[in-house]
Amino acid sequence: MRLQDVRSRVHIRHGNFCDLKVLVADCGVRLVDGVIFDLGVSSPQLDRAERGFSFREDGPLDMRMDQHEGRTAADLVRDLPETELADVIYQLGEERYSRRIARAIVQARMQGAIETTGALAAVVERAVPASYRHGRIHCATRTFQALRIAVNRELAVLEPALRDAVDILAPEGRVCAVSFHSLEDRIVKHTFRALANGPEASVRVLTKKPVIASDNERRQNPRSRSAKLRVVERTSKESMS
Ligand SMILES: C[S@@+](CC[C@H](N)C(=O)[O-])C[C@H]1O[C@@H](n2cnc3c(N)ncnc32)[C@H](O)[C@@H]1O
Incomplete structure:
Protein backbone atom coordinates (compact mmCIF):
# COMPACT_ATOMS: atom_id res chain seq x y z
CA MET A 1 0.00 0.00 0.00
CA ARG A 2 2.79 2.42 0.84
CA LEU A 3 4.22 1.95 -2.65
CA GLN A 4 0.90 2.63 -4.37
CA ASP A 5 2.04 5.90 -5.94
CA VAL A 6 5.22 4.48 -7.44
CA ARG A 7 3.81 1.12 -8.42
CA SER A 8 4.88 1.28 -12.04
CA ARG A 9 8.52 1.78 -11.00
CA VAL A 10 8.69 -0.93 -8.34
CA HIS A 11 9.50 -4.61 -8.90
CA ILE A 12 9.33 -6.90 -5.93
CA ARG A 13 11.23 -10.20 -6.01
CA HIS A 14 11.56 -12.76 -3.25
CA GLY A 15 14.94 -14.42 -3.04
CA ASN A 16 18.21 -14.84 -1.24
CA PHE A 17 20.81 -12.04 -1.34
CA CYS A 18 23.17 -14.46 -3.06
CA ASP A 19 20.82 -14.58 -6.06
CA LEU A 20 20.86 -10.80 -6.44
CA LYS A 21 22.27 -10.79 -9.98
CA VAL A 22 19.66 -13.21 -11.27
CA LEU A 23 16.86 -11.34 -9.53
CA VAL A 24 17.99 -7.98 -10.94
CA ALA A 25 18.41 -9.41 -14.45
CA ASP A 26 14.95 -10.89 -14.16
CA CYS A 27 13.63 -7.33 -13.78
CA GLY A 28 15.30 -6.42 -17.10
CA VAL A 29 17.92 -4.29 -15.34
CA ARG A 30 21.67 -4.51 -16.10
CA LEU A 31 23.26 -1.80 -13.92
CA VAL A 32 21.93 -0.15 -10.78
CA ASP A 33 22.66 3.15 -9.01
CA GLY A 34 22.38 1.74 -5.53
CA VAL A 35 21.94 -1.36 -3.41
CA ILE A 36 20.96 -1.37 0.26
CA PHE A 37 21.52 -4.50 2.30
CA ASP A 38 19.36 -4.32 5.41
CA LEU A 39 20.87 -7.42 6.99
CA GLY A 40 19.74 -9.76 9.69
CA VAL A 41 16.33 -10.51 10.98
CA SER A 42 13.37 -8.12 10.77
CA SER A 43 11.22 -6.88 13.62
CA PRO A 44 8.03 -8.61 12.43
CA GLN A 45 9.95 -11.88 12.23
CA LEU A 46 11.13 -11.43 15.81
CA ASP A 47 7.72 -10.35 17.02
CA ARG A 48 5.73 -13.22 15.53
CA ALA A 49 6.10 -16.21 17.81
CA GLU A 50 5.21 -18.72 15.08
CA ARG A 51 8.37 -17.83 13.14
CA GLY A 52 10.37 -19.27 16.01
CA PHE A 53 13.04 -16.55 16.32
CA SER A 54 12.22 -15.31 19.77
CA PHE A 55 12.67 -16.78 23.22
CA ARG A 56 10.36 -14.15 24.67
CA GLU A 57 7.29 -15.91 23.35
CA ASP A 58 6.85 -19.60 22.84
CA GLY A 59 6.66 -20.86 19.27
CA PRO A 60 7.93 -23.67 17.06
CA LEU A 61 11.73 -23.71 16.91
CA ASP A 62 11.93 -22.73 13.23
CA MET A 63 14.03 -19.57 12.53
CA ARG A 64 14.06 -19.98 8.75
CA MET A 65 13.83 -16.66 6.94
CA ASP A 66 12.39 -18.50 3.97
CA GLN A 67 9.98 -21.05 5.35
CA HIS A 68 9.87 -22.92 2.06
CA GLU A 69 13.33 -24.38 2.28
CA GLY A 70 16.13 -25.61 4.47
CA ARG A 71 16.52 -27.09 7.90
CA THR A 72 14.88 -25.52 10.94
CA ALA A 73 16.56 -24.68 14.22
CA ALA A 74 14.74 -27.69 15.72
CA ASP A 75 16.41 -29.89 13.09
CA LEU A 76 19.87 -28.58 14.04
CA VAL A 77 19.20 -28.92 17.76
CA ARG A 78 18.04 -32.51 17.18
CA ASP A 79 20.78 -33.60 14.75
CA LEU A 80 24.06 -31.81 15.40
CA PRO A 81 26.67 -33.68 17.44
CA GLU A 82 27.58 -32.00 20.74
CA THR A 83 30.93 -30.59 19.57
CA GLU A 84 29.40 -29.12 16.43
CA LEU A 85 26.60 -27.54 18.45
CA ALA A 86 29.18 -26.04 20.80
CA ASP A 87 31.20 -24.68 17.86
CA VAL A 88 28.13 -23.10 16.25
CA ILE A 89 27.09 -21.48 19.53
CA TYR A 90 30.63 -20.26 20.20
CA GLN A 91 31.50 -19.03 16.73
CA LEU A 92 28.17 -17.62 15.56
CA GLY A 93 26.87 -16.52 18.94
CA GLU A 94 30.18 -15.59 20.57
CA GLU A 95 28.72 -17.35 23.61
CA ARG A 96 31.22 -18.07 26.35
CA TYR A 97 29.14 -20.90 27.88
CA SER A 98 28.80 -22.68 24.53
CA ARG A 99 30.12 -26.04 25.79
CA ARG A 100 27.81 -26.16 28.80
CA ILE A 101 24.85 -25.18 26.65
CA ALA A 102 25.66 -27.79 23.99
CA ARG A 103 25.99 -30.47 26.68
CA ALA A 104 22.68 -29.44 28.23
CA ILE A 105 20.96 -29.56 24.82
CA VAL A 106 22.26 -33.08 24.17
CA GLN A 107 21.15 -34.24 27.62
CA ALA A 108 17.72 -32.65 27.22
CA ARG A 109 17.11 -34.10 23.77
CA MET A 110 17.68 -37.59 25.14
CA GLN A 111 14.66 -36.99 27.39
CA GLY A 112 12.49 -35.69 24.55
CA ALA A 113 12.57 -33.48 21.45
CA ILE A 114 13.30 -29.76 21.87
CA GLU A 115 10.74 -28.36 19.49
CA THR A 116 9.79 -24.96 20.82
CA THR A 117 11.61 -21.70 21.49
CA GLY A 118 10.45 -21.84 25.11
CA ALA A 119 11.87 -25.34 25.57
CA LEU A 120 15.26 -24.32 24.18
CA ALA A 121 15.36 -21.12 26.26
CA ALA A 122 14.61 -23.19 29.39
CA VAL A 123 17.47 -25.60 28.57
CA VAL A 124 19.88 -22.65 28.16
CA GLU A 125 18.67 -21.07 31.40
CA ARG A 126 19.36 -24.28 33.30
CA ALA A 127 22.81 -24.66 31.73
CA VAL A 128 24.35 -21.28 32.56
CA PRO A 129 25.47 -19.85 35.92
CA ALA A 130 22.89 -17.89 37.92
CA SER A 131 24.78 -14.61 37.53
CA TYR A 132 24.62 -14.95 33.75
CA ARG A 133 20.90 -15.73 33.93
CA HIS A 134 20.30 -12.26 35.33
CA GLY A 135 22.70 -10.40 33.04
CA ARG A 136 22.12 -7.40 30.80
CA ILE A 137 20.84 -9.49 27.91
CA HIS A 138 18.73 -12.64 28.15
CA CYS A 139 21.04 -15.62 28.63
CA ALA A 140 19.61 -17.36 25.54
CA THR A 141 20.18 -14.38 23.21
CA ARG A 142 23.52 -15.57 21.87
CA THR A 143 22.43 -19.18 21.44
CA PHE A 144 19.38 -18.06 19.49
CA GLN A 145 21.50 -15.72 17.34
CA ALA A 146 23.92 -18.56 16.59
CA LEU A 147 21.21 -20.99 15.53
CA ARG A 148 19.49 -18.34 13.41
CA ILE A 149 22.72 -17.55 11.56
CA ALA A 150 23.42 -21.26 11.04
CA VAL A 151 19.89 -22.05 9.86
CA ASN A 152 19.96 -19.27 7.27
CA ARG A 153 23.67 -19.54 6.39
CA GLU A 154 23.67 -15.78 6.83
CA LEU A 155 27.43 -15.26 6.96
CA ALA A 156 28.20 -17.63 4.08
CA VAL A 157 26.12 -15.68 1.56
CA LEU A 158 27.19 -12.22 2.67
CA GLU A 159 30.57 -11.77 0.96
CA PRO A 160 29.47 -13.19 -2.42
CA ALA A 161 26.32 -11.07 -2.27
CA GLY A 173 26.64 3.91 -7.80
CA ARG A 174 26.72 2.93 -4.13
CA VAL A 175 26.32 -0.19 -2.05
CA CYS A 176 25.17 0.41 1.52
CA ALA A 177 25.16 -2.36 4.09
CA VAL A 178 23.51 -2.15 7.50
CA SER A 179 24.67 -4.92 9.83
CA PHE A 180 23.51 -5.83 13.31
CA HIS A 181 26.31 -7.76 14.93
CA SER A 182 30.07 -7.83 14.88
CA LEU A 183 30.43 -11.00 12.78
CA GLU A 184 28.37 -9.46 9.99
CA ASP A 185 30.09 -6.10 10.27
CA ARG A 186 33.51 -7.73 10.04
CA ILE A 187 32.59 -9.41 6.75
CA VAL A 188 31.17 -6.16 5.34
CA LYS A 189 34.27 -4.22 6.40
CA HIS A 190 36.75 -6.74 4.99
CA THR A 191 34.88 -7.30 1.75
CA PHE A 192 34.56 -3.57 1.08
CA ARG A 193 38.21 -3.05 1.96
CA ALA A 194 39.31 -5.85 -0.38
CA LEU A 195 37.22 -4.41 -3.22
CA ALA A 196 38.69 -0.94 -2.64
CA ASN A 197 42.34 -2.05 -2.66
CA GLY A 198 44.77 -3.34 -5.23
CA PRO A 199 45.08 -2.83 -8.97
CA GLU A 200 41.60 -4.22 -9.63
CA ALA A 201 39.97 -1.81 -7.16
CA SER A 202 36.48 -0.94 -8.33
CA VAL A 203 35.10 1.05 -5.39
CA ARG A 204 36.14 3.49 -2.73
CA VAL A 205 35.00 3.23 0.86
CA LEU A 206 32.96 6.28 1.93
CA THR A 207 32.71 5.30 5.58
CA LYS A 208 36.10 5.07 7.29
CA LYS A 209 34.20 4.34 10.46
CA PRO A 210 30.71 2.81 10.33
CA VAL A 211 27.78 5.17 10.76
CA ILE A 212 25.80 4.35 13.91
CA ALA A 213 22.46 5.51 15.27
CA SER A 214 22.29 8.76 17.23
CA ASP A 215 21.31 8.75 20.89
CA ASN A 216 17.94 10.04 19.90
CA GLU A 217 17.35 7.27 17.38
CA ARG A 218 18.46 4.64 19.89
CA ARG A 219 15.95 5.96 22.37
CA GLN A 220 13.14 5.86 19.83
CA ASN A 221 14.14 2.52 18.33
CA PRO A 222 16.25 0.39 20.70
CA ARG A 223 16.88 -2.22 17.99
CA SER A 224 18.99 0.38 16.14
CA ARG A 225 21.57 0.29 18.92
CA SER A 226 23.63 -2.42 17.25
CA ALA A 227 23.21 -1.21 13.65
CA LYS A 228 26.29 -0.22 11.64
CA LEU A 229 26.18 1.28 8.17
CA ARG A 230 29.08 1.01 5.72
CA VAL A 231 29.07 2.40 2.17
CA VAL A 232 31.20 2.00 -0.96
CA GLU A 233 31.00 3.93 -4.21
CA ARG A 234 31.86 2.65 -7.67
CA THR A 235 34.91 4.42 -9.03
CA SER A 236 35.71 2.95 -12.42
CA LYS A 237 34.09 4.34 -15.54
CA GLU A 238 33.62 1.04 -17.33
CA SER A 239 30.95 -1.35 -16.12
CA MET A 240 32.23 -4.71 -15.02
CA SER A 241 29.35 -7.06 -15.59
C1 LIG B 1 16.38 -5.88 8.96
S1 LIG B 1 15.25 -6.79 8.02
C2 LIG B 1 14.73 -5.73 6.75
C3 LIG B 1 13.54 -4.98 7.10
C4 LIG B 1 13.03 -4.06 5.97
N1 LIG B 1 14.05 -3.16 5.53
C5 LIG B 1 11.85 -3.30 6.50
O1 LIG B 1 11.96 -2.11 6.71
O2 LIG B 1 10.82 -3.95 6.70
C6 LIG B 1 16.25 -7.93 7.21
C7 LIG B 1 15.50 -8.88 6.27
O3 LIG B 1 16.45 -9.51 5.45
C8 LIG B 1 16.08 -10.84 5.26
N2 LIG B 1 17.30 -11.57 4.98
C9 LIG B 1 18.35 -11.81 5.79
N3 LIG B 1 19.32 -12.49 5.17
C10 LIG B 1 18.88 -12.67 3.91
C11 LIG B 1 19.42 -13.29 2.76
N4 LIG B 1 20.62 -13.87 2.76
N5 LIG B 1 18.71 -13.25 1.63
C12 LIG B 1 17.50 -12.65 1.60
N6 LIG B 1 16.92 -12.03 2.64
C13 LIG B 1 17.60 -12.08 3.78
C14 LIG B 1 15.40 -11.23 6.51
O4 LIG B 1 14.47 -12.26 6.29
C15 LIG B 1 14.72 -9.95 6.95
O5 LIG B 1 13.40 -9.91 6.50
Whole structure:
Protein backbone atom coordinates (compact mmCIF):
# COMPACT_ATOMS: atom_id res chain seq x y z
CA MET A 1 0.00 0.00 0.00
CA ARG A 2 2.79 2.42 0.84
CA LEU A 3 4.22 1.95 -2.65
CA GLN A 4 0.90 2.63 -4.37
CA ASP A 5 2.04 5.90 -5.94
CA VAL A 6 5.22 4.48 -7.44
CA ARG A 7 3.81 1.12 -8.42
CA SER A 8 4.88 1.28 -12.04
CA ARG A 9 8.52 1.78 -11.00
CA VAL A 10 8.69 -0.93 -8.34
CA HIS A 11 9.50 -4.61 -8.90
CA ILE A 12 9.33 -6.90 -5.93
CA ARG A 13 11.23 -10.20 -6.01
CA HIS A 14 11.56 -12.76 -3.25
CA GLY A 15 14.94 -14.42 -3.04
CA ASN A 16 18.21 -14.84 -1.24
CA PHE A 17 20.81 -12.04 -1.34
CA CYS A 18 23.17 -14.46 -3.06
CA ASP A 19 20.82 -14.58 -6.06
CA LEU A 20 20.86 -10.80 -6.44
CA LYS A 21 22.27 -10.79 -9.98
CA VAL A 22 19.66 -13.21 -11.27
CA LEU A 23 16.86 -11.34 -9.53
CA VAL A 24 17.99 -7.98 -10.94
CA ALA A 25 18.41 -9.41 -14.45
CA ASP A 26 14.95 -10.89 -14.16
CA CYS A 27 13.63 -7.33 -13.78
CA GLY A 28 15.30 -6.42 -17.10
CA VAL A 29 17.92 -4.29 -15.34
CA ARG A 30 21.67 -4.51 -16.10
CA LEU A 31 23.26 -1.80 -13.92
CA VAL A 32 21.93 -0.15 -10.78
CA ASP A 33 22.66 3.15 -9.01
CA GLY A 34 22.38 1.74 -5.53
CA VAL A 35 21.94 -1.36 -3.41
CA ILE A 36 20.96 -1.37 0.26
CA PHE A 37 21.52 -4.50 2.30
CA ASP A 38 19.36 -4.32 5.41
CA LEU A 39 20.87 -7.42 6.99
CA GLY A 40 19.74 -9.76 9.69
CA VAL A 41 16.33 -10.51 10.98
CA SER A 42 13.37 -8.12 10.77
CA SER A 43 11.22 -6.88 13.62
CA PRO A 44 8.03 -8.61 12.43
CA GLN A 45 9.95 -11.88 12.23
CA LEU A 46 11.13 -11.43 15.81
CA ASP A 47 7.72 -10.35 17.02
CA ARG A 48 5.73 -13.22 15.53
CA ALA A 49 6.10 -16.21 17.81
CA GLU A 50 5.21 -18.72 15.08
CA ARG A 51 8.37 -17.83 13.14
CA GLY A 52 10.37 -19.27 16.01
CA PHE A 53 13.04 -16.55 16.32
CA SER A 54 12.22 -15.31 19.77
CA PHE A 55 12.67 -16.78 23.22
CA ARG A 56 10.36 -14.15 24.67
CA GLU A 57 7.29 -15.91 23.35
CA ASP A 58 6.85 -19.60 22.84
CA GLY A 59 6.66 -20.86 19.27
CA PRO A 60 7.93 -23.67 17.06
CA LEU A 61 11.73 -23.71 16.91
CA ASP A 62 11.93 -22.73 13.23
CA MET A 63 14.03 -19.57 12.53
CA ARG A 64 14.06 -19.98 8.75
CA MET A 65 13.83 -16.66 6.94
CA ASP A 66 12.39 -18.50 3.97
CA GLN A 67 9.98 -21.05 5.35
CA HIS A 68 9.87 -22.92 2.06
CA GLU A 69 13.33 -24.38 2.28
CA GLY A 70 16.13 -25.61 4.47
CA ARG A 71 16.52 -27.09 7.90
CA THR A 72 14.88 -25.52 10.94
CA ALA A 73 16.56 -24.68 14.22
CA ALA A 74 14.74 -27.69 15.72
CA ASP A 75 16.41 -29.89 13.09
CA LEU A 76 19.87 -28.58 14.04
CA VAL A 77 19.20 -28.92 17.76
CA ARG A 78 18.04 -32.51 17.18
CA ASP A 79 20.78 -33.60 14.75
CA LEU A 80 24.06 -31.81 15.40
CA PRO A 81 26.67 -33.68 17.44
CA GLU A 82 27.58 -32.00 20.74
CA THR A 83 30.93 -30.59 19.57
CA GLU A 84 29.40 -29.12 16.43
CA LEU A 85 26.60 -27.54 18.45
CA ALA A 86 29.18 -26.04 20.80
CA ASP A 87 31.20 -24.68 17.86
CA VAL A 88 28.13 -23.10 16.25
CA ILE A 89 27.09 -21.48 19.53
CA TYR A 90 30.63 -20.26 20.20
CA GLN A 91 31.50 -19.03 16.73
CA LEU A 92 28.17 -17.62 15.56
CA GLY A 93 26.87 -16.52 18.94
CA GLU A 94 30.18 -15.59 20.57
CA GLU A 95 28.72 -17.35 23.61
CA ARG A 96 31.22 -18.07 26.35
CA TYR A 97 29.14 -20.90 27.88
CA SER A 98 28.80 -22.68 24.53
CA ARG A 99 30.12 -26.04 25.79
CA ARG A 100 27.81 -26.16 28.80
CA ILE A 101 24.85 -25.18 26.65
CA ALA A 102 25.66 -27.79 23.99
CA ARG A 103 25.99 -30.47 26.68
CA ALA A 104 22.68 -29.44 28.23
CA ILE A 105 20.96 -29.56 24.82
CA VAL A 106 22.26 -33.08 24.17
CA GLN A 107 21.15 -34.24 27.62
CA ALA A 108 17.72 -32.65 27.22
CA ARG A 109 17.11 -34.10 23.77
CA MET A 110 17.68 -37.59 25.14
CA GLN A 111 14.66 -36.99 27.39
CA GLY A 112 12.49 -35.69 24.55
CA ALA A 113 12.57 -33.48 21.45
CA ILE A 114 13.30 -29.76 21.87
CA GLU A 115 10.74 -28.36 19.49
CA THR A 116 9.79 -24.96 20.82
CA THR A 117 11.61 -21.70 21.49
CA GLY A 118 10.45 -21.84 25.11
CA ALA A 119 11.87 -25.34 25.57
CA LEU A 120 15.26 -24.32 24.18
CA ALA A 121 15.36 -21.12 26.26
CA ALA A 122 14.61 -23.19 29.39
CA VAL A 123 17.47 -25.60 28.57
CA VAL A 124 19.88 -22.65 28.16
CA GLU A 125 18.67 -21.07 31.40
CA ARG A 126 19.36 -24.28 33.30
CA ALA A 127 22.81 -24.66 31.73
CA VAL A 128 24.35 -21.28 32.56
CA PRO A 129 25.47 -19.85 35.92
CA ALA A 130 22.89 -17.89 37.92
CA SER A 131 24.78 -14.61 37.53
CA TYR A 132 24.62 -14.95 33.75
CA ARG A 133 20.90 -15.73 33.93
CA HIS A 134 20.30 -12.26 35.33
CA GLY A 135 22.70 -10.40 33.04
CA ARG A 136 22.12 -7.40 30.80
CA ILE A 137 20.84 -9.49 27.91
CA HIS A 138 18.73 -12.64 28.15
CA CYS A 139 21.04 -15.62 28.63
CA ALA A 140 19.61 -17.36 25.54
CA THR A 141 20.18 -14.38 23.21
CA ARG A 142 23.52 -15.57 21.87
CA THR A 143 22.43 -19.18 21.44
CA PHE A 144 19.38 -18.06 19.49
CA GLN A 145 21.50 -15.72 17.34
CA ALA A 146 23.92 -18.56 16.59
CA LEU A 147 21.21 -20.99 15.53
CA ARG A 148 19.49 -18.34 13.41
CA ILE A 149 22.72 -17.55 11.56
CA ALA A 150 23.42 -21.26 11.04
CA VAL A 151 19.89 -22.05 9.86
CA ASN A 152 19.96 -19.27 7.27
CA ARG A 153 23.67 -19.54 6.39
CA GLU A 154 23.67 -15.78 6.83
CA LEU A 155 27.43 -15.26 6.96
CA ALA A 156 28.20 -17.63 4.08
CA VAL A 157 26.12 -15.68 1.56
CA LEU A 158 27.19 -12.22 2.67
CA GLU A 159 30.57 -11.77 0.96
CA PRO A 160 29.47 -13.19 -2.42
CA ALA A 161 26.32 -11.07 -2.27
CA LEU A 162 28.27 -7.86 -1.55
CA ARG A 163 30.66 -8.63 -4.42
CA ASP A 164 27.74 -9.28 -6.77
CA ALA A 165 26.16 -5.97 -5.76
CA VAL A 166 29.35 -4.09 -6.60
CA ASP A 167 29.54 -5.94 -9.93
CA ILE A 168 26.19 -4.57 -11.07
CA LEU A 169 26.83 -0.98 -9.91
CA ALA A 170 26.81 1.81 -12.47
CA PRO A 171 29.67 4.35 -12.18
CA GLU A 172 29.28 6.35 -8.97
CA GLY A 173 26.64 3.91 -7.80
CA ARG A 174 26.72 2.93 -4.13
CA VAL A 175 26.32 -0.19 -2.05
CA CYS A 176 25.17 0.41 1.52
CA ALA A 177 25.16 -2.36 4.09
CA VAL A 178 23.51 -2.15 7.50
CA SER A 179 24.67 -4.92 9.83
CA PHE A 180 23.51 -5.83 13.31
CA HIS A 181 26.31 -7.76 14.93
CA SER A 182 30.07 -7.83 14.88
CA LEU A 183 30.43 -11.00 12.78
CA GLU A 184 28.37 -9.46 9.99
CA ASP A 185 30.09 -6.10 10.27
CA ARG A 186 33.51 -7.73 10.04
CA ILE A 187 32.59 -9.41 6.75
CA VAL A 188 31.17 -6.16 5.34
CA LYS A 189 34.27 -4.22 6.40
CA HIS A 190 36.75 -6.74 4.99
CA THR A 191 34.88 -7.30 1.75
CA PHE A 192 34.56 -3.57 1.08
CA ARG A 193 38.21 -3.05 1.96
CA ALA A 194 39.31 -5.85 -0.38
CA LEU A 195 37.22 -4.41 -3.22
CA ALA A 196 38.69 -0.94 -2.64
CA ASN A 197 42.34 -2.05 -2.66
CA GLY A 198 44.77 -3.34 -5.23
CA PRO A 199 45.08 -2.83 -8.97
CA GLU A 200 41.60 -4.22 -9.63
CA ALA A 201 39.97 -1.81 -7.16
CA SER A 202 36.48 -0.94 -8.33
CA VAL A 203 35.10 1.05 -5.39
CA ARG A 204 36.14 3.49 -2.73
CA VAL A 205 35.00 3.23 0.86
CA LEU A 206 32.96 6.28 1.93
CA THR A 207 32.71 5.30 5.58
CA LYS A 208 36.10 5.07 7.29
CA LYS A 209 34.20 4.34 10.46
CA PRO A 210 30.71 2.81 10.33
CA VAL A 211 27.78 5.17 10.76
CA ILE A 212 25.80 4.35 13.91
CA ALA A 213 22.46 5.51 15.27
CA SER A 214 22.29 8.76 17.23
CA ASP A 215 21.31 8.75 20.89
CA ASN A 216 17.94 10.04 19.90
CA GLU A 217 17.35 7.27 17.38
CA ARG A 218 18.46 4.64 19.89
CA ARG A 219 15.95 5.96 22.37
CA GLN A 220 13.14 5.86 19.83
CA ASN A 221 14.14 2.52 18.33
CA PRO A 222 16.25 0.39 20.70
CA ARG A 223 16.88 -2.22 17.99
CA SER A 224 18.99 0.38 16.14
CA ARG A 225 21.57 0.29 18.92
CA SER A 226 23.63 -2.42 17.25
CA ALA A 227 23.21 -1.21 13.65
CA LYS A 228 26.29 -0.22 11.64
CA LEU A 229 26.18 1.28 8.17
CA ARG A 230 29.08 1.01 5.72
CA VAL A 231 29.07 2.40 2.17
CA VAL A 232 31.20 2.00 -0.96
CA GLU A 233 31.00 3.93 -4.21
CA ARG A 234 31.86 2.65 -7.67
CA THR A 235 34.91 4.42 -9.03
CA SER A 236 35.71 2.95 -12.42
CA LYS A 237 34.09 4.34 -15.54
CA GLU A 238 33.62 1.04 -17.33
CA SER A 239 30.95 -1.35 -16.12
CA MET A 240 32.23 -4.71 -15.02
CA SER A 241 29.35 -7.06 -15.59
C1 LIG B 1 16.38 -5.88 8.96
S1 LIG B 1 15.25 -6.79 8.02
C2 LIG B 1 14.73 -5.73 6.75
C3 LIG B 1 13.54 -4.98 7.10
C4 LIG B 1 13.03 -4.06 5.97
N1 LIG B 1 14.05 -3.16 5.53
C5 LIG B 1 11.85 -3.30 6.50
O1 LIG B 1 11.96 -2.11 6.71
O2 LIG B 1 10.82 -3.95 6.70
C6 LIG B 1 16.25 -7.93 7.21
C7 LIG B 1 15.50 -8.88 6.27
O3 LIG B 1 16.45 -9.51 5.45
C8 LIG B 1 16.08 -10.84 5.26
N2 LIG B 1 17.30 -11.57 4.98
C9 LIG B 1 18.35 -11.81 5.79
N3 LIG B 1 19.32 -12.49 5.17
C10 LIG B 1 18.88 -12.67 3.91
C11 LIG B 1 19.42 -13.29 2.76
N4 LIG B 1 20.62 -13.87 2.76
N5 LIG B 1 18.71 -13.25 1.63
C12 LIG B 1 17.50 -12.65 1.60
N6 LIG B 1 16.92 -12.03 2.64
C13 LIG B 1 17.60 -12.08 3.78
C14 LIG B 1 15.40 -11.23 6.51
O4 LIG B 1 14.47 -12.26 6.29
C15 LIG B 1 14.72 -9.95 6.95
O5 LIG B 1 13.40 -9.91 6.50
